[in-house]
Amino acid sequence: MNCSHLGQALIHQARCRSFLSPPTHLALRRRFYVQTSVPLLQQQLLQSPQSATRADLEPASSLWPSRSSRASLVPPPKNTRHFPVRRYSQFTKMTLNNFTKKHKVTVIGSGNWGTTVAKLVAENCAEHPNTFEKDVQMWVYEENVTLPKDSKHFDASIGEQPQKLTHIINTYHENVKYLPGIPLPQNIVANPSLVDAVKDSSILIFNLPHEFIGNICRQIKDHIAPYARGISCIKGVSVTDDKIELICNYISENLNIYCGALSGANIASEIANEQWCETTIAYNTPVVDKRDENGRPVADGESNSNDVASGHSKELTPLPLDYPPLDHDEWALLFSRPYFTVSMVSDIVGVSLAGALKNIVAIACGYVEGHGWNMTAKTAVMRRGMQETIRFANEFFPGQIEPSTFWEESAGWGDMIVSCTSARNWRCSKLAVERNLPIEEVEKTELNGQKLQGISTTREVCSFLRAKGAEERYPVFMAVERIINQEIKVEEIPKLFK
Numbered sequence: 001m002n003c004s005h006l007g008q009a010l011i012h013q014a015r016c017r018s019f020l021s022p023p024t025h026l027a028l029r030r031r032f033y034v035q036t037s038v039p040l041l042q043q044q045l046l047q048s049p050q051s052a053t054r055a056d057l058e059p060a061s062s063l064w065p066s067r068s069s070r071a072s073l074v075p076p077p078k079n080t081r082h083f084p085v086r087r088y089s090q091f092t093k094m095t096l097n098n099f100t101k102k103h104k105v106t107v108i109g110s111g112n113w114g115t116t117v118a119k120l121v122a123e124n125c126a127e128h129p130n131t132f133e134k135d136v137q138m139w140v141y142e143e144n145v146t147l148p149k150d151s152k153h154f155d156a157s158i159g160e161q162p163q164k165l166t167h168i169i170n171t172y173h174e175n176v177k178y179l180p181g182i183p184l185p186q187n188i189v190a191n192p193s194l195v196d197a198v199k200d201s202s203i204l205i206f207n208l209p210h211e212f213i214g215n216i217c218r219q220i221k222d223h224i225a226p227y228a229r230g231i232s233c234i235k236g237v238s239v240t241d242d243k244i245e246l247i248c249n250y251i252s253e254n255l256n257i258y259c260g261a262l263s264g265a266n267i268a269s270e271i272a273n274e275q276w277c278e279t280t281i282a283y284n285t286p287v288v289d290k291r292d293e294n295g296r297p298v299a300d301g302e303s304n305s306n307d308v309a310s311g312h313s314k315e316l317t318p319l320p321l322d323y324p325p326l327d328h329d330e331w332a333l334l335f336s337r338p339y340f341t342v343s344m345v346s347d348i349v350g351v352s353l354a355g356a357l358k359n360i361v362a363i364a365c366g367y368v369e370g371h372g373w374n375m376t377a378k379t380a381v382m383r384r385g386m387q388e389t390i391r392f393a394n395e396f397f398p399g400q401i402e403p404s405t406f407w408e409e410s411a412g413w414g415d416m417i418v419s420c421t422s423a424r425n426w427r428c429s430k431l432a433v434e435r436n437l438p439i440e441e442v443e444k445t446e447l448n449g450q451k452l453q454g455i456s457t458t459r460e461v462c463s464f465l466r467a468k469g470a471e472e473r474y475p476v477f478m479a480v481e482r483i484i485n486q487e488i489k490v491e492e493i494p495k496l497f498k
């Protein structure tokens with residue numbers, strides 16, 4: 001029994017025991033399909049992209065069994081037509097090559113994670129020329145960088161003169177400042193002009209510290225394609241007074257485009273070194289972008305304001321039909337690598353909040369460890385931190401999360417564990433206690449320009465909780481703020497958690 005069969009069997013078994021509601025059941029089937037069948041399909045198309053016919057794709061049925069073998073394996077779910085139709089549309093979308101346009105991709109941000117995501121996306125753009133333009137624009141916040149004498153790129157004729165970071169990336173294909181030692185694909189184009197980098201792009205990937213997103217949106221608002229679609233890889237939230245907004249929703253509303261969210265247990269330097277990991281992408285394809293199996297729009301052409309599927313509150317410009325569609329399959333195609341497994345879901349709120357709030361808990365864990373307490377204390381902080389995260393989501397985004405995001409997805413417990421044991425927020429808060437320094441000092445001396453998201457997220461979330469009078473229900477979050485502000489010591493934590 002291969003992985004896909006096994007997945008279906010498990011889902012069916014769980015459903016028979018009434019563990020899963022029918023929608024969850026369907027969502028899980030879809031997830032298994034994206035994770036297992038799509039890469040195989042891609043591989044087949046890669047081997048023979050021009051000549052592939054539907055018959056060529058039939059071997060994929062070893063992953064997705066034929067109707068008869070499916071029937072013998074597990075009784076079909078209610079909506080059995082769903083996946084065969086999708087499979088055919090995948091074939092149509094990827095092989096007929098009847099789209100006059102391809103998606104142009106821009107990554108906005110070029111830090112540790114920004115550059116890593118640009119790398120994996122650029123690898124996929126080169127591998128899927130029917131769907132994506134080969135070159136990937138990467139906007140770089142320009143700065144001068146001096147290559148040290150022992151750098152392999154050191155040029156004696158230039159000496160130790162500072163050079164533009166964009167020049168270094170485009171010449172040596174390495175981001176020596178934010179992702180040193182990792183060779184980058186040559187189809188990444190480092191661009192210091194934000195407006196030029198986003199011009200005509202149908203896909204915008206936002207990947208920079210969350211505090212800069214307001215300024216970025218203001219600068220690009222009038223320069224992006226109105227039909228562009230986004231994915232935010234940013235971990236943070238936007239808070240003003242007693243209002244809180246997810247970063248992807250902030251982007252959607254301010255640019256009037258639809259934007260999903262990517263988040264997971266992802267340490268950039270490990271992924272850049274192609275060590276395997278998983279991630280979660282949340283995306284609700286807007287109704288105006290949905291197409292039937294013949295590639296025709298499913299929207300009836302009437303007003304598309306308040307797009308129900310995506311939750312977008314304004315009128316969206318549809319993605320033109322001369323572009324390949326942008327649905328879960330295409331996002332999986334853009335982000336999946338052999339070393340980066342993508343799970344597609346619809347829970348924008350759960351994925352975004354899990355990614356933002358775990359940074360507060362990671363700081364708490366670093367403090368606890370720096371104080372000399374070990375795994376048992378850290379586990380207590382993680383458990384309570386996750387409890388507060390889910391409480392926060394239910395209290396301030398009622399009815400908008402899927403609990404399975406926190407329990408089953410990389411964006412949930414996966415990210416919590418990795419962040420509390422090895423990420424930058426954890427590392428710097430641990431050092432802060434060990435050196436008896438404010439965490440901001442450690443950030444400056446240890447990270448060479450990289451930014452901690454946990455400090456500002458803690459302050460923003462705590463100020464929001466105060467505005468809502470909800471501090472008492474969030475003792476972990478509030479304690480972290482007080483330790484950051486050096487108002488209390490780590491040893492006071494257990495008393496506060498009572």
Ligand SMILES: NC(=O)C1=CN([C@@H]2O[C@H](COP(=O)(O)OP(=O)(O)OC[C@H]3O[C@@H](n4cnc5c(N)ncnc54)[C@H](O)[C@@H]3O)[C@@H](O)[C@H]2O)C=CC1
Binds near residue numbers: 449
């Ligand atoms: N590094 C990682 O392992 C992961 C990071 N993330 C998230 O990805 C997002 C981006 O983080 P990184 O790429 O790691 O960034 P980073 O912390 O490595 O680098 C900071 C970036 O901010 C840029 N910058 C500095 N001043 C700026 C300004 N005024 N305007 C615009 N940009 C400016 C710098 O040029 C640099 O590219 C964050 O929300 C982070 O939480 C998510 C998963 C993994």
Ligand SMILES: O=C(CO)COP(=O)(O)O
Binds near residue numbers: 264265266426
């Ligand atoms: O989000 C991350 C891990 O999933 C990275 O966290 P840090 O920003 O603390 O390194």
